[in-house]
Amino acid sequence: MEEQLSEGREPDRIGYFSFTRKATQEAIDRACTKFKLPRKELKWFRTLHSLAYQWMGCTNTDIIQKQDFKDFYKEYGIDISQSIKVEENVVGEEESGLHLIDLYRVKNTSLEEEFRKFGHVKGGLARLQKIDKNYRMFKKNRTIKDYTDLITEFNKIQMSPKLDIVIVDEVQDLKPNEWQMVQIMMKQAKAIYLAGDDDQAIYSWSGADVSKLIDLDCHLQVLNQSYRIPKTIFAKSNSLVSRIKKRITKEWQPRNDQGKVKNTNFESIDLREGQWLILGRTNYYINNVAEELKNKGFLFEKNNYLSISSDVAVAYRSWKALQKGQEISYGQVRTMYQYISLGSEGVSRGKKSLPGADQESKFSYEILSKEWGLNISLNAPWEVALSRIKEYDRIYIKQILNSGHDLDEKVNIKLSTIHGAKGGESQNVVVFSDISKRINDNMWSNRDDERRVFYVAMTRAKENLYIIPSTSPYEYEEILR
Numbered sequence: 001m002e003e004q005l006s007e008g009r010e011p012d013r014i015g016y017f018s019f020t021r022k023a024t025q026e027a028i029d030r031a032c033t034k035f036k037l038p039r040k041e042l043k044w045f046r047t048l049h050s051l052a053y054q055w056m057g058c059t060n061t062d063i064i065q066k067q068d069f070k071d072f073y074k075e076y077g078i079d080i081s082q083s084i085k086v087e088e089n090v091v092g093e094e095e096s097g098l099h100l101i102d103l104y105r106v107k108n109t110s111l112e113e114e115f116r117k118f119g120h121v122k123g124g125l126a127r128l129q130k131i132d133k134n135y136r137m138f139k140k141n142r143t144i145k146d147y148t149d150l151i152t153e154f155n156k157i158q159m160s161p162k163l164d165i166v167i168v169d170e171v172q173d174l175k176p177n178e179w180q181m182v183q184i185m186m187k188q189a190k191a192i193y194l195a196g197d198d199d200q201a202i203y204s205w206s207g208a209d210v211s212k213l214i215d216l217d218c219h220l221q222v223l224n225q226s227y228r229i230p231k232t233i234f235a236k237s238n239s240l241v242s243r244i245k246k247r248i249t250k251e252w253q254p255r256n257d258q259g260k261v262k263n264t265n266f267e268s269i270d271l272r273e274g275q276w277l278i279l280g281r282t283n284y285y286i287n288n289v290a291e292e293l294k295n296k297g298f299l300f301e302k303n304n305y306l307s308i309s310s311d312v313a314v315a316y317r318s319w320k321a322l323q324k325g326q327e328i329s330y331g332q333v334r335t336m337y338q339y340i341s342l343g344s345e346g347v348s349r350g351k352k353s354l355p356g357a358d359q360e361s362k363f364s365y366e367i368l369s370k371e372w373g374l375n376i377s378l379n380a381p382w383e384v385a386l387s388r389i390k391e392y393d394r395i396y397i398k399q400i401l402n403s404g405h406d407l408d409e410k411v412n413i414k415l416s417t418i419h420g421a422k423g424g425e426s427q428n429v430v431v432f433s434d435i436s437k438r439i440n441d442n443m444w445s446n447r448d449d450e451r452r453v454f455y456v457a458m459t460r461a462k463e464n465l466y467i468i469p470s471t472s473p474y475e476y477e478e479i480l481r
Contacts, residue, residue, distance in 0.1 A: 004165050005035050015044035015161060015185070017051055018169040019178075022423065024050075027169070044161055048178050052150040055161065064139065064146045072138050076131065097121040097128045101135060105148045106175040106207040148177070155180045164190045171196035175207040194218070198248050199241045202419060202453045204446075214248055224252045228425055230259025233465050237458040244448045260464045269430060269466055271298060276413045277426035279457045281435045286415050289432070293413065294396055297403030300413035303420055308407070312393050315339045316407050319385050323378060327362035330354065333372070339386040340376065346387075348373030418457045429461035434470045 004014055011031070018024045028045050031037055046054065053063070072078070100121065104114045111132055115125050139145065145153075154160075155177060166189040168174075168182055173196075186192050194216070201210035226234070234254035241247065266289070280286040283303075290302050300307045318328045318336040328336070333354060340346045351373025368374035376385050383394055400407065414426070431454070439450070458465055 002030075002034065005031060005037075009164060011035075011037055011041040012043045013164040014042075015046075015051075015163040015166045015189070016042075016169070017044075017046055017048050017167070017185075019047070019173040020170065020423075021047055023169055044163060048174075048181055049147045049150065051160075052147070052154040052181070055159075056150055056153055058145070058150065062143075062145055063150075064144045068138075068142065068144060072135065075138070076134055078131070097131050098135065100128060101132045102146075102148055103207050105152070106177045107209070108176050151177050151181060155184065158184055160185045160188045162188050166192040167195065168192070169195045172198050172201035172210050172213050173203045173208045174212065176209050176212070179209065179212045199244070199250075199452055200422065200456050202422065202449070202456055204449050211246070214246060220248070222248075222250045222252060226252060226254050228462050229254045229459055230257045230463065231255070232259045232261045233458060233461050236261045236465070237455050240451055240458070241455045244451055246448075257463075259461070261467070262465070263467050263469060266292075266430070266432075266468050271413055274412065275427040276430065277421060277424065277428070277460055278413065278415045278430045278432075279418050279421055279460070280415075280432045281418060281439060281453070283417055284436065285432050285434050286417060290415055293415075294399065297396075297399035297401075297405065298413055299400055299405060299407060299409065299411055300415060301411050302415040303417070306411065308393060308396055311335050311338065312389055312397075313407050315386055315389070316382055316397065319382050320408065322365040322368075325364075327364045330357060330359045330361060330363070333363050333368065336386070339388040340374075341387050345376060348375070418453050421460055422456055425460050425462055427462050428464045428466070429457070430466045430468060431457045432468045432470075434468075434472050 005011065016024065016027050018027070024045055024047050028039065028042055031042060031045070032039060044051070100114045100118060101111065103109075103118070104111045107114070111129060112125065115121070115128055121128050139149070160181070163185075166185050168185075171182070171194045174182065182192075182194070194213070196213050198210050198213050201208060201213070204210070229237070231254050271293075278286075278289055280289065286302060290300070290307065293300055294307060298307075306313060314332060315336045315338065318332040321328050321332075337347055337352050337354075342349050342352065354372060357372070363372070365374070365378050382397075383389070389397075397407065414424075416424070418431075435450075442449075
């Protein structure tokens, strides 16, 4: 991409398409920064879903929204306890069966075939077929489409933007219907570049087909130098993926430094220094670790969310800033006031929402006490000033403070599922080898999928990799042998 722009290729003649919004945004930011381009000139830097959306001339009213899913679930008595991902449709909705319904559509198979493979649906195939029929009718009646419909329609018209250069990133994660899009673009473009790593193909459960990448008849160029992975972690991870039966053979070099790989128990790891990424195969294991870290007084992020309410953190930091003589913003004052009681030793009722205040202003303690109803001594401890913070949050904050940390600190511990951490990296990585019974059962029919998942986990580490042995009967050790 940078080479094409450097050579003077017009930005609107280059298409960059990826599996995720994150990757697309990173490409946009890089191009805009390096070549001083306005965002509007990168017209075709999009996800594949967004490409279909744009090319089909859709508006938001044409596309199914979260509320539509909720209405459908309510109308047909389907459990909605799982999260709803609109752009990925409903991947992960086991109870509803909509995951399998979307799966057969993106793979161009049949509902019966996917049910035979993954039939974890209450009511069996008959109920699943009924949900499928009702879902199609629901969309028709509301004249809306989901993102799989968009890609299906894109593929039917067999047309794409006429671009000189097409770059498709993360192609190992493409589903069969997305590969059809790529093939259509191949016919229209002067040149097409596909970037991916079959060893990091970890979305087969959502329909991704890595064999399309492996079987491509094209010029292959392997990036032969890693700038992240040291020697010991390279050796461990390479030993794992070399056992994958069908893969593209690669020769590449790690960094010169050694790094460290250690099998150990979680309790022996000192998390107080450095950057940490803690990974588990499912949220179940990550949630258990989160509770343990809270009890020890660590501040952390779990799946990109702070371990304490962001509003509580803002309120605490705002009060501490005032005590240090600093000014805080309008938004900080509004958030802090949520946790201060009304009354003589709190905030005056008429001032609590800062009526008529300049939202661009900065507020000191003196200004808040004189003009905006704050009537608490500046010397009051946070737990006295912020009396409306819930008890469980107060306990957690005290645990953080007692452990020698503070909410003002940069968060150096991140928890994530392995899938959620793809593309990330950290100085230190901890990987729990526990897996669920269901994953274990599936693993025996295709160990290579889980080898790829564990490979992704290990290769997030820049210096140190800690592997935690399983505490259950099910573990990754079976695929490491």
